[in-house]
Amino acid sequence: MSAEASPTLRLAVLAKAPVRGRVKTRLIPALGAEAATRLHERLLRRTLAVALATASAERITLWTALDHAHPLFRTLADRHGFRLAPQPEGDLGVRMHHALSAEPGPGLLVGSDCPVLTPALLKRCWTALATAEAVCLPAEDGGYALIGARSSDPALFAGIDWGTGRVMAQTHERARALGWRLASPAMVWDLDRPQDVARLAARDDFTL
Template sequence: MAARQARAVAAAGPWPDVSGPCHPDSGSVLHPNARILIFAKAPIPGQVKTRLIPALGPAGAAELACDLLDRLVRRLSGARLAPVELWCSPDPEHPIFLDLAESAGVALRTQRGEDLGERLSAAAEDALGRADAVLLVGADIPVLDADYCASALEALADSDAVLGPAEDGGYVLLGMKAPAPSLFKDMPWGGDRVAAITRRRIASLGWRCAELPTLWDLDRPEDLLRYRRLDVDWGDARRRAGRVED
């Protein structure tokens, strides 16, 4: 019943931006004039973590996506570094998003744009209308923690941008203090040149860029062993609210 209701609700869109009832007052965090933007797709089987489906199956890949998102949101919101915003696709009405708004106090916003670059650019521009600095992060980085984001925010005090590279050639974090659509346009997302191209484009803007240590994200079957070594229970987030739907 819940799954059918959620699908009916999603079909009715479009959705306004909403905030959880316990969204923290920006004055209660260490960097009230910054925003941490987490980008996530609803964990619908067959639509998320598709490269892991051969190893986990559609439901298993969706369960893993749910767990990764849950843990990341709680790590970053609990640290109270800066207000955390969860940028949702296709809309904020999936049960995991609604639960995180209520229980972790994050604001929910809707991703807008035809491709990932447009969605990242639009979100950064939107948030920079309310903040002096933003960090853009994905939801599939098991080892990205509050200390990493704290280092990024500290780096932005003396830099125009901060880049957190990924082992696969992409990036796990991008921080900036001004909108820059050129950083996202016509990017070969998912390829191994994303970080290198981003560095060149940042330099072409005349920006000072700080760089953080390289991290790994969980995209490929060979990454699963590393995740298992973290000794986490994949089903913990799903069991709390039954949020992986058919």
């Protein structure tokens, strides 16, 4: 565990195996399938490095998809000691609720598409759960890059138009219906579109 890692923070990471042609599909026309797959793997590795700098490995669960037995998953788990678990069938909301509800207490959940995620941001979100029932990192495209809850409720994820710019607004509506306070410590951006690749290339902390 990093000297700066929180001994209490629990983190779930949704991760697709780097299967050529099945990841970063919106980037394939611009990058090609092979380069898009390599980029996906680099983003996943970066996300896990941020996770390990924030939480102890035994409190991190990597929820796998596409190929649960992919060698990358096993290699990373063996090296770092976090737990592997298969994502269940169902839409994104079902899978996120399942991952959060598997935590024995409050937890955070992230994907691997946010290149600006940092340990400091994760810790801010974890701290927010002391005064809010749920927390999000809204993304510029109208979705979110992180969600966390003291105790997950399937209603928070029900009827959401996943993959659209309405996700964050609809999530606020679900939280209000539950009577929950939804904290949003910062705005971030995801890497989903060709123009995002140029934005990433301009950063000093990530080389393509």
